[in-house]
Amino acid sequence: SRIHGFGVFAKVAHKAGDMMIEYIGELVRPPISDLRERRIYNSLVGAGTYMFRIDDERVIDATRAGSIAHLINHSCEPNCYSRVISVLGDEHIIIFAKRDIDPWEELTYDYRSDLNIILLLVSRCSFTNNLYALFRFVSNEQRLPCYCGFPKCRGVVNDVEAEVQSTKIRVTRSELFQQKD
């Protein structure tokens, strides 16, 4: 990738809203992922980490098991976005196309706004048609310079100040599927 290390590229053209890939890995608790990152992975994979936090209880560790989705780089102007979608009680992290994507474009999503969005499907309950989204940003100790290269680049991949924020919001089902900038 021209952004960082390995990346993921589209082989064929895609339409906005297409489901691109599922982020798959080993489901672990945050203390385990923190331990692995500190003690093992920093020396194993250098600066890259492959943890996707679903919520305060669960992290997907895609370092040693999973799909190539773990190689998708961050961009401040991404062509994809991620959603954690609950299907009959199981959460799946799905990467969708944010706009039409040409063959051989690198797939990117915004780590800062997309990571750790959990959507709890409440349509199974009686007060339906709303979805709760719980935003929580992964806590990292260092600022990572961003190399996405877009004019609107914010300069850093992560944001320590934003990461300590924890906000619970409610969105409608229709809003969920209308990706906004």
Ligand SMILES: C[S@@+](CC[C@H](N)C(=O)[O-])C[C@H]1O[C@@H](n2cnc3c(N)ncnc32)[C@H](O)[C@@H]1O
């Ligand atoms: C999930 S990995 C992505 C795959 C990575 N390129 C690789 O080869 O392992 C996430 C790591 O990639 C790097 N990375 C991803 N997007 C980046 C960007 N826009 N600018 C700088 N580094 C980035 C950071 O080191 C980050 O911790």
